[in-house]
Amino acid sequence: MIQEIEALRPRRRGSAGRRPAVIAGRLATLLALTAFSALTLVPLVWLVAAALKRPDDLFHYTFFGPRLSGQNFTDLATKVPEFGRYVLNSLFISSSIVVVQLFFSSLAGFALAKYDFKGKSLVMILMLATILLPGQVTMAPLYELLCRMRFVDSYLGLIVPGAVSVFGIFLFRQAMLPIPDDLLDAARIDGCSEFRTYLNIVMPVSRPMIGAFCLISFLGSWNSFLWPQILLHNSMRFTLPIALNQMVGMYQQSYGMLMAGTLLSILPVMALFLLLQKEFVAGLTTGAVKG
Amino acid sequence: MTTFRSGWRRADGSAALSGSATRGTFRFQWRLAPYLFVSPFLILFAVFGLYPLVKSIVLSLYATNGPRDHVFVGLSNYRFLFTDPDFGVAVRNTALYTFWTVFLQLPLSLGLAILLSQKWLKGRSWFRLAFFSPQLVGQVFVGVIFMVLYVPQYGLVNHAIHTVHAGFPLDTKWLGDARLVMPALVLASLWMYVGFNMIYFLAALQAVDRQLYEAAMVDGANGWQQFLAVTLPGIKPVAVYVLVMATIGSLQLFELPYTMLQQSAGPDKSGLTIVMYLYQNGFISGDLGYASAVGWTLALGILIVSLVQMRVTGAWGGAKT
Numbered sequence: 001m002i003q004e005i006e007a008l009r010p011r012r013r014g015s016a017g018r019r020p021a022v023i024a025g026r027l028a029t030l031l032a033l034t035a036f037s038a039l040t041l042v043p044l045v046w047l048v049a050a051a052l053k054r055p056d057d058l059f060h061y062t063f064f065g066p067r068l069s070g071q072n073f074t075d076l077a078t079k080v081p082e083f084g085r086y087v088l089n090s091l092f093i094s095s096s097i098v099v100v101q102l103f104f105s106s107l108a109g110f111a112l113a114k115y116d117f118k119g120k121s122l123v124m125i126l127m128l129a130t131i132l133l134p135g136q137v138t139m140a141p142l143y144e145l146l147c148r149m150r151f152v153d154s155y156l157g158l159i160v161p162g163a164v165s166v167f168g169i170f171l172f173r174q175a176m177l178p179i180p181d182d183l184l185d186a187a188r189i190d191g192c193s194e195f196r197t198y199l200n201i202v203m204p205v206s207r208p209m210i211g212a213f214c215l216i217s218f219l220g221s222w223n224s225f226l227w228p229q230i231l232l233h234n235s236m237r238f239t240l241p242i243a244l245n246q247m248v249g250m251y252q253q254s255y256g257m258l259m260a261g262t263l264l265s266i267l268p269v270m271a272l273f274l275l276l277q278k279e280f281v282a283g284l285t286t287g288a289v290k291g
Numbered sequence: 292m293t294t295f296r297s298g299w300r301r302a303d304g305s306a307a308l309s310g311s312a313t314r315g316t317f318r319f320q321w322r323l324a325p326y327l328f329v330s331p332f333l334i335l336f337a338v339f340g341l342y343p344l345v346k347s348i349v350l351s352l353y354a355t356n357g358p359r360d361h362v363f364v365g366l367s368n369y370r371f372l373f374t375d376p377d378f379g380v381a382v383r384n385t386a387l388y389t390f391w392t393v394f395l396q397l398p399l400s401l402g403l404a405i406l407l408s409q410k411w412l413k414g415r416s417w418f419r420l421a422f423f424s425p426q427l428v429g430q431v432f433v434g435v436i437f438m439v440l441y442v443p444q445y446g447l448v449n450h451a452i453h454t455v456h457a458g459f460p461l462d463t464k465w466l467g468d469a470r471l472v473m474p475a476l477v478l479a480s481l482w483m484y485v486g487f488n489m490i491y492f493l494a495a496l497q498a499v500d501r502q503l504y505e506a507a508m509v510d511g512a513n514g515w516q517q518f519l520a521v522t523l524p525g526i527k528p529v530a531v532y533v534l535v536m537a538t539i540g541s542l543q544l545f546e547l548p549y550t551m552l553q554q555s556a557g558p559d560k561s562g563l564t565i566v567m568y569l570y571q572n573g574f575i576s577g578d579l580g581y582a583s584a585v586g587w588t589l590a591l592g593i594l595i596v597s598l599v600q601m602r603v604t605g606a607w608g609g610a611k612t
Contacts, residue, residue, distance in 0.1 A: 026409075026411065029406050029409060029412070030412075032406055033403070033406050033407065033412075033418050036403060036422070037418050037421035037422055038421075040421055040422055040424065040425060040482065040485075040486060041421055041424065042447075043425070043436055043437070043440060043482060044424060044425070044428075046436075046440070046447055047436055050439070058445075059442075059445035062447065062450070104331040104332065104335075105332075107328045107329075107331070108328055108329045108331065108332045110328060111324070111325035111326075111328035111329045112325075112329070115324065115325035115328075117322075117325040117326065120325075123329055123332070123333070126333075126336060127332075130336065130340055132539075132593075132594065132597065133344070133590055133594075134539070134542075134543055134586075134589060134590055134593055136543065136566055136569055136585075136586045136589055136590070137344065137347055137583070137586040137587055137589070137590045138339075138340065138343035138344050138346075138347055138586070139569075139573070139582065139586060140347060140350060140573055140579035140580070140582040140583045140586065141342075141343035141344075141346035141347045141350050141579070141583065142339060142343040143574075143579065144346075144350070144579060145338075145339070145342070145343060145346075160335075160339075161335065161339035163331065163335055164331055164332045164335050164336075166332075169332065188321075193320065194320055194321060194324035194328075195324070198328070219427065222429065223428075223429025223430065223431070223432075224429075225429070225430065225431050225545075225546045226545060226546065226566070226570065230570075230574050241429055241431040241432070241546070244431055244432060244435055244550070245431050245434075245546075245549070245550050245554065248434075248435055248438065248550055248553055248554070249553050249554050252553065255439045255442070258435055258439065259435075259436075259439065261435075262432050262435045262436060265429075265432055266427065266428050266429075266432055269427045269428075270424075270427055273424075273427050277420065
């Protein structure tokens, strides 16, 4: 909006932009931004380089060596043959969590945005309380409970307790508040049930937020460590963060191989992020700025 | 909403559904729908949130050995906790980390956001992408990467500092020296979170009314005065949110040191944090009662710190917001 208004405004003549002081200021700003963003990218570029170098070249060349090599990846495949399995485990768990969270969170967000019902404010207060209380408080009794439900060492123990994201409910409530009531009423008049209204009208309208939430939710479960570490015992069920954490202990000196494993672990989220970048940033800041 | 409550019709003018019974069920499902829609959250919250929350108070009064073996010990878990020197170390490390990471992170994030919000700037989305990218890398993976970056003799960090400042010893052991573990953790955390918080500040800055700046300029305010009088009050709600969330997150530090220090607390326990203490005592040793006591202590600590922060920042802005 602001940019559009700025564009419409007539430019002042004798343009202030050409004064040396202004130019110097802008150059300094650009320089600072470039320097800081380069500094931010260094560890990631270094990671890619380290994974693709020959293991012996790792510390001989700061970034890329004279030759690329897949040696680190072959090492990974021979020393940790289950690595592919870990990737699949992580993919399966994270996608399952995304799907259930998306459904339940958007449904609850819809109810909070578009209905007036008794106890609505109580639900909102409960949601706030869950955000302020750190998860570590309930970890021990939750573990005990999941033991009794036979959910320990099972993916259900990760998926079921995390099936609703409170953050997601807030996001979807924010995104659905501006949907006009007339649109919903029109659907109702056409004979849609409340659930059909949600599924066929409200969800398609909320597409950008769905993209944002999928990424946020995927990122959260992909990177989560403590709870899966507590819950999963059988190494065949391990997720990537658990596996990487153990590999650090076992193969302390095989830096190249560790870097290859790390690179493979973050590539899927990087790809997803590049796909959904715009929605992600918009979704992240919605709650904070408007709320 | 009132359209169909007072008898609604199809577009062609015919009654959509005839008979008051059908209309009754319709109204009934309209009333019931929101409850059905929030019920998954409520049920899961009751079973996996509220019940464990209450249970953890009870559990914290027991000594346990694994999930089944309980002995009532009253408050002695808490008594032991507050006299355990290890817990003292954990609290001190966590507090130190939180202090440094928050107070270095937020000004840096805000500074970058201000630079990035200049309206003449081209390629803003590229810069934003670069600054944000570390946020995609989970703490465990950051721990692995930085463990290698901090390697003595060969590591990139030592070489970079050595290039700038030749007196810096190349064999500096960031992760092997108790005095350097904390700076190493703070540096890694800056890499992870500066860009993330910058996104929030950037959105807030772009929402500040431009006319306020013009008014301030007309009144002859210089850049710094504009920042104090317009920018800070304008972004205050977001700034408080970022401050509180960054603090809460920092107080729960665990994965980063746990991976970087190879599943240990580091030299002289210099990387021991409260959550690491909870994990080691509760889940490695299997005393879930003690873990609950640590959890509650942490929760109360977090609650007090956040309330104080909100209180102090609320007073600072005066009557506004």
